[in-house]
Amino acid sequence: MHHTLKRVFGFDDFRGGQQAVVERVIEGRSTAAIFATGAGKSLCYQLPALHLPHLTLVVSPLLALMQDQLAFLKRHGVAAATIDSSMERDDVREVMRRARSGELKILMVSVERLRNERFRRFLEQVAISLLVIDEAHCISEWGHNFRPDYLRLPDYQREFGIPQALLLTATATPAVIRDMQERFAIAPDDVITTGFYRHNLELLVEPVASDDRPNALYHWLAPRQQPGAEEPTIVYVTLQQTAENLARQLSQQGLRARAYHAGLDGETRDTLQQQFMSGEVPCIVATIAFGMGIDKRDIRNVVHFDLPKSIENYSQEIGRAGRDGEHSRCLVLANRDALGVLENFVYGDTPEPGGIRYVLESIRQAGHSEMRQWPVVLNTLSRESNIRVLPLKTLLVQLEMRGLIRPQLAYLAEYRLQYLIDSSDLVARFEGERARFVTLLVEEIPVARRWGTVDFERLYQAGQRERIDASRSRVISALEYFQQQGWLVLEGKRLTDVFEVLTPEFDIEAQAAALSDHFQAKERAEIERLNTVVTLLESEYCLTRRLAEYFGDDHFTRADTPDRCGHCSVCFGRIARLSAPASLPALTSADFSRFAQPFIERHREQLATGPGAIRITRFLCGLSMPIFTPLKARQLTGFARLEQYPYSDVYRWVEQQSMHHD
Structure with a gap:
């Protein structure tokens, strides 16, 4: 070893x-x-x-x-x-x-x-x-x-x-x-x-008003980005647009900073990562897409321009600093203004009750079929139920855990092939029953131009007539073997998960209510996770100790260790107090008519029914839903117009306005 x-x-x-x-x-x-x-x-x-x-x-x-x-x-x-x-x-x-x-x-x-x-x-x-x-x-x-x-x-x-x-x-x-x-x-x-204790990390929290943050960041970074002696630095932000704007501002002020986020193409991201690793770009302004798995040991500064999404995220992100054991700084430019935007993202992952009912009805219908099988193409079900893919996966797992369904298999619904050798040469490579089976494949997979589409039912029926095993598993095994030998190219698409329906008779309304409660509990837990970040940043005793306690690290609970790290804001005598977010203009009936009404009208025109309060709220807060794509909701002027307002406030306001407008 x-x-x-x-x-x-x-x-x-x-x-x-x-x-x-x-x-x-x-x-x-x-x-x-x-x-x-x-x-x-x-x-x-x-x-x-x-x-x-x-x-x-x-x-x-x-x-x-x-x-x-x-x-x-x-x-x-x-x-x-x-x-x-x-x-x-x-x-x-x-x-x-x-x-x-x-x-x-x-x-x-x-x-x-x-x-x-x-x-x-x-x-x-x-x-x-x-x-x-x-x-x-x-x-x-x-x-x-x-x-x-x-x-x-x-x-x-x-x-x-x-x-x-x-x-x-x-x-x-x-x-x-x-x-x-x-x-x-x-x-x-x-x-x-x-x-989780890191002796070389200086944990700093500086309360700064939103409008002052870009300037505060520049003044903090400038001494650490002197030409020829720039310290490798990551600045974390929540939104892609913030990354672009902030990197541009810093560049205009003379700092070599670049934006990195998931909206950039893969080649650009790879180039930026290599430039950061080599020191050519010393400062990256990034969404959390940056840093995972990057083993750059001399990162001297990690700055959170926006609030971290959770204490776990914060711990992971500051952990990228000072891997060489040398002194490094981790700064949060803290205020509560961004809290509402982060909370709104949480609400965007909670399925509508109607979407949950749609999935349950699909399961019950499949449960009454002879095989009790429920085939699911994830993107299709997401579109039909109006549940985003990630929460839909969570819902399917919950349905498994509640004993309603059980995964049986997953398969690619469509296969197509292209011969790299003549099909007659392919048949000639086999003898006896195998040659008859390969002949069946060649005859029953017609090629249009260059590609042939595999119809498994057609092959199976033809095999029955010829008394040849042409089951799906045998056909796929053969075609994959042919591909390994370089005789053809095989492509598959449309992944389909097949679930067995274990309990076809169940109370849809009771299950829908229980599942809605589950997702709302997750929602509350995520909101609490955000509030825990604020509690940490406003801590009156050692930040490093608070962090260690959160993860169950006993470093500060042992008798032979002090209860203060000596290298965080609190130990330096600076307890942070985050000011309340800036007040936003009160929402009015005129705002509802201007921003929400066009969406409501388009929804009625295309779907013959009005949207509920949840759907209107998500539209106004700029939270994505599958239904927004066919409705082209993002093109309407009201989309994301209230993204700075807390989701819960917008929801209550939408409910009140909907009653008046109805």
């Missing part, structure tokens, strides 16, 4: 917690590593992967995170690869070939990839020693970044016969850690936590 550490990775010794995790994984025990950001979680799977007999499968939520780790592994000569949607078909085939042959030690994929029928068939052909789950806090529904697909990971582990799992995260409260342990049957002794 130590030999590998030195020979492959070039390290003389393990860092805190790493050895304990690596030993447990090599011994075959499922383990959880709760390490502070930058504490070296990745090595905890990279080193054991070289000692385990088979493939290590790494599931990660972000492509950028995978690419950064992949580059590190390749530099150190470790056989690692990734499969993602940006890759060419030939490259994907080559990765799969290397995995099947055993020459690949580490394969990284997104969690969504595991729902892909063809990828799952591939995994069934590969021996896997270890399932690694990066950002593992995403498995907890009450964590700060819940991803519904993560809840299926324990099932996937069982399905593919993977003997052990390694869970990695930097941000998990004690409750989230218990959730992780329970779902993967991890013993208490196999949870390794390094603690």
Whole structure:
């Protein structure tokens, strides 16, 4: 183990917690590593992967995170690869070939990839020693970044016969850690936590009025961005537009700053990331899309221009500073003005009760069919129910947990192929029953121009007539084999999840009410999470201690340690008081007529019914809903006109105005 550490990775010794995790994984025990950001979680799977007999499968939520780790592994000569949607078909085939042959030690994929029928068939052909789950806090529904697909990971582990799992995260409260342990049957002794205390981070909170923030930021940054001695700096903002505007202002004032956000194309983002890593761009103004997996050890400053979304986000983002152990500053330019905008994002993820009822009615209808199967194309159901994709996934998981449905399989609804050799040559490569089967495929998959579309029902019926097994699974296996041999190109699309309806008879109204209550409880929890950030920033005692307590870190509770860190605003004698948000003009009936009425009229024209208060409120607050796309709601002048107002205030006002206008 130590030999590998030195020979492959070039390290003389393990860092805190790493050895304990690596030993447990090599011994075959499922383990959880709760390490502070930058504490070296990745090595905890990279080193054991070289000692385990088979493939290590790494599931990660972000492509950028995978690419950064992949580059590190390749530099150190470790056989690692990734499969993602940006890759060419030939490259994907080559990765799969290397995995099947055993020459690949580490394969990284997104969690969504595991729902892909063809990828799952591939995994069934590969021996896997270890399932690694990066950002593992995403498995907890009450964590700060819940991803519904993560809840299926324990099932996937069982399905593919993977003997052990390694869970990695930097941000998990004690409750989230218990959730992780329970779902993967991890013993208490196999949870390794390094603690969240960072002695080299100076935590600063400066209350600043909204209008003064750009100027305050410039004056704080300027001494730290002297030409030739610019300190690597990340400035975090909430909105893409803020990133663009702020970067432009700083540039005009002579600082080398660039904006980074998800709205930029991939090539631009990659270039910016490389320029930041090299020091060519010393200051990045970014949404939280920036920083995940970036291992730049000398980031000296992390500034939150807007309030962090949660204490977990704050901890993760400041954790990108000072990974080299040198003194670094983390500044929040704090006020309550942005709180309303952040809260509004939370409301945007709560499904309308009518959308929940639509899904329940679809399930009950499917439950009365002969097979009790409910096929779901996620984007289609999202559009029909008017529930955004992420909360819809959460709803489906809730329906599973309540015993109404159970996932059976996922498949690509449409396949098409293009021959790379003559179809007669393809048939000639086989004999006997196999030749008859391949002849059937060639005859029953007609090619128009270059591409042929696979009709599984047609193939099955033709097979019945010829007494040939032309089942869907056999057809796909054959076509994938032909693709591996380079005889044809196979493409699939429209992922369809098939659920078994377990309880066709259920009370729709009771279930809809219970599910609405669940989503509203999540809504309240997220709002409380935001308020907890404000409570932390206004703390009257050591910020570092408060942060450690939130994550259950006992650094400040041990008898031999002080109760003050000595390097935060409070310890410097500056307790922050965040002023109330600026008052906004009172909303009037005229505002309703001007901003809401055109949307109401278009809704009635196109859907033959008026929108409810929730839908009008989300339109006015600029929160996306699937229904807004066909209605072209964003083109109306009222869209997002009240985004600065608290959602709850706008909702109450809309209810009052709707009564008068009706």
